[in-house]
Amino acid sequence: MTDLTILFITANRVPEYWAEYHRRVLMDAVGNNQIITLSMKPTPIGLNVVQEKGHFSHASNPDYPDPHLVDSVTGEYSGFYAQLLKGCKIATTPFVAIAEDDTLYSSAHFKYRPSLDSLAYNLGRWSLYTWGPPVYSHIGSMMGCAGIYPRRLAVDMLEERFKKFKDKIPFEHFGELGRYEKYLKVTEHPVETFYSEPAIIQFNHDYFSTIPNSVEYVKRRHKKRMGFLRATNIPYWGESAELVRNFR
Amino acid sequence: MKDLTILFLTVNEVPAQWAEFQKQTLLKAVGDSPIITMSMKPLDWGLNILQDRPKSLSNIYWQMLRGAKLADTEFIGIAEDDTLYNAEHFCPRPASNEFAYNMCHWSLFTWGEPTYHWRHRHGNYSLIAPRVLMIEALEERFEMYPNGTPDDRTGELGRFRVEKYLKLTPRKLKEFWTTVSIVNFQHDYSMEDYQRRHVKRRAALRAYEIPYWGRADKLVENFK
Numbered sequence: 456m457t458d459l460t461i462l463f464i465t466a467n468r469v470p471e472y473w474a475e476y477h478r479r480v481l482m483d484a485v486g487n488n489q490i491i492t493l494s495m496k497p498t499p500i501g502l503n504v505v506q507e508k509g510h511f512s513h514a515s516n517p518d519y520p521d522p523h524l525v526d527s528v529t530g531e532y533s534g535f536y537a538q539l540l541k542g543c544k545i546a547t548t549p550f551v552a553i554a555e556d557d558t559l560y561s562s563a564h565f566k567y568r569p570s571l572d573s574l575a576y577n578l579g580r581w582s583l584y585t586w587g588p589p590v591y592s593h594i595g596s597m598m599g600c601a602g603i604y605p606r607r608l609a610v611d612m613l614e615e616r617f618k619k620f621k622d623k624i625p626f627e628h629f630g631e632l633g634r635y636e637k638y639l640k641v642t643e644h645p646v647e648t649f650y651s652e653p654a655i656i657q658f659n660h661d662y663f664s665t666i667p668n669s670v671e672y673v674k675r676r677h678k679k680r681m682g683f684l685r686a687t688n689i690p691y692w693g694e695s696a697e698l699v700r701n702f703r
Numbered sequence: 704m705k706d707l708t709i710l711f712l713t714v715n716e717v718p719a720q721w722a723e724f725q726k727q728t729l730l731k732a733v734g735d736s737p738i739i740t741m742s743m744k745p746l747d748w749g750l751n752i753l754q755d756r757p758k759s760l761s762n763i764y765w766q767m768l769r770g771a772k773l774a775d776t777e778f779i780g781i782a783e784d785d786t787l788y789n790a791e792h793f794c795p796r797p798a799s800n801e802f803a804y805n806m807c808h809w810s811l812f813t814w815g816e817p818t819y820h821w822r823h824r825h826g827n828y829s830l831i832a833p834r835v836l837m838i839e840a841l842e843e844r845f846e847m848y849p850n851g852t853p854d855d856r857t858g859e860l861g862r863f864r865v866e867k868y869l870k871l872t873p874r875k876l877k878e879f880w881t882t883v884s885i886v887n888f889q890h891d892y893s894m895e896d897y898q899r900r901h902v903k904r905r906a907a908l909r910a911y912e913i914p915y916w917g918r919a920d921k922l923v924e925n926f927k
Contacts, residue, residue: 579907593908595823650907683807683880684821686910688918 458549459488459565460606462542464535465556466524467496468662469702476701477556484560488552491545493538495524504541509533523626532624535599540613543606551609555600557658559698561691563651567603572645574608574633577601579650581689582682585660585702589695592682597646599631600657608644615641653691658702704736704793708774708834712766713784714758715744716892717926724925725784732788736780739773741766760894761851763827764860768841771834779837783828785888787922789915791881795831801875802836802861805829805885809913813890813926814901817919822906825876827859828887836874843871883915888926 463481467474478500481490490501497505508527524534531537543551552565558580569575576597583591612632619641620629628638633646661673688694711729713722726748738749743758745751752769756762771779780793786808797803808829809819840860844852847870858865861876889898897903912918 590914591910593821652907652909654908683882684809684884684908685882686819686913688912689910690818694912 457486457488458568459603460542460546460548460551461485461488461490461501461554461565462539462546462551463490463492463494463498463500463554463556464538464542465492465494465498467494467498467556469556469660470662473702474556477559480559481554484562485554485565486562488565489546489548490554491542493542502545504545506533506538523624536613536616536629540610540617543604543610543613546606549606550603551606552603553599553601555657557660557662558600559656559658559692561651561653561655563653564601564655565603567649567651569603569605569647570645571605572608573605573647574644575603575647575649576631576633577603577651577655578648579652579654581654581656581686581692583656583658583695583699584679584681585658585699586677589687589699590681591656591686591689591692591695593684593686594682595648597631597634597648598657601655602631604632612636612642612644654689656692656698658699660702704734706776706796707736707778707780707793707831708770708776709733709736709738709749709780709782709793710767710770710774711738711740711742711749711782711784712763712770713740713742713746714754715742715746715784717784717890718892721926722784725787728787729782732790733780733782733793734790736793737774737776738782739770741770756851758894759851760854760857761848764841764844764857765851768838768845771837771841774834777834779830779832779834781827781830781832783887785890785893786828787886787888787916789881789883789885791883792829792885793831795879795881797831797833797877797879798875799833799836801833801877802840802859803831803877803879804859804861805831805881806878807880807882807884809884809886809910809916810906811886811888811919811923812898812901812903812905813888813923815905817911817923818905819886819910819913819919820905821908825859825862825878826887829885830860831879832860840871840874844869847871884913886916886922888923890926 526533581591740749
């Protein structure tokens with residue numbers, strides 16, 4: 456038992472081969488930390504909380520077309536941040552770390568702890584696209600998949616968001632804790648950044664919003680520009696051309 | 704690139720084979736831009752000017768001032784003797800009131816396991832500057848410090864902390880990124896003690912192979 460719980464959040468949409476590969480890599484990385492898996496389908500990793508009665512609905516804003524999860528019984532938003540809140544409430548450790556199903560983690564990533572009033576993001580994160588030339592690229596942005604939070608702070612921040620936006624969630628700003636508070640006009644909190652060595656790898660792929668996964672959406676996604684800092688072989692993870700083959 | 708003069712800075716201490724390799728790489732990158740070479744020993748390329756002050760961090764900026772005054776183009780691109788450049792690096796142009804630094808710069812130690820590494824810093828070797836602004840900033844610096852700035856306070860143009868320490872007018876700094884990186888070697892001939900003693904730490908973001916430059920273990924072999 457450690458001071459960190461990994462909240463593994465998955466909609467079980469990624470390909471099976473990848474899901475199994477990802478599971479093995481994740482289990483290697485988490486060490487003695489406990490895992491809570493929040494999934495759409497039964498997923499035997501750690502303590503599994505399954506949300507079966509959900510469906511994907513589109514945000515009303517066409518500029519932000521990715522679907523969000525809706526609870527089929529209550530009709531309420533039950534997407535990523537609802538799952539995150541649920542996980543934070545189930546966990547009992549002082550800290551939680553997000554693990555996403557399209558990101559490969561190293562154990563070094565899970566060693567960082569922010570101060571109790573701050574959110575932390577690992578900027579040591581390479582992106583790897585499953586389309587186009589297989590190249591690691593880096594943008595130093597703070598992404599949810601790289602977040603490590605004091606649990607109590609995350610609960611407070613998420614509850615404040617959901618209390619304020621009971622009826623209509625502004626999806627265009629409903630992003631990472633610590634990044635969007637000023638747009639949402641909720642309480643702001645400090646953010647820390649760090650670089651783990653080895654880095655973590657976030658895959659960009661076509662399975663996170665597959666309903667509907669129209670040609671138009673795929674085209675739009677595939678136009679996404681890579682980060683400028685690029686590499687084809689990195690410590691720990693090896694060659695990008697080899698690693699990307701696991702996403703199938 | 705007729706609007707850009709390359710100011711090449713060297714104290715001629717890097718190994719001869721490397722110096723030739725770096726020169727050939729630089730010449731390929733700069734195209735038809737004029738080059739002013741500011742060196743301690745005579746060089747037979749570019750418009751060669753011999754440095755007139757002893758080796759120091761402050762001397763780098765003094766030579767930049769001399770070079771900028773000799774140039775007649777709108778912009779200056781700095782080239783250092785331990786950095787490999789590609790043509791794309793010399794393409795961006797900052798506004799007339801800002802210094803621009805290329806952030807797509809890998810570092811490579813010539814000791815230890817050959818590994819590229821990156822940290823968020825603004826290196827003089829990646830500077831593209833409006834010439835008039837560079838002269839203005841450096842003249843202010845050397846009017847205030849005629850015998851040179853203290854080594855522990857000397858640093859890049861436009862860096863807030865440097866200008867604050869030196870009590871100079873703060874000037875704007877802009878970052879740009881190229882798709883092909885430049886590569887800065889860190890080595891035994893550096894002015895930085897940490898490099899000479901091999902105790903400098905690599906940054907956390909690392910790579911063994913990168914586009915254009917290839918494998919770190921092959922590229923580093925040129926430093927001899």
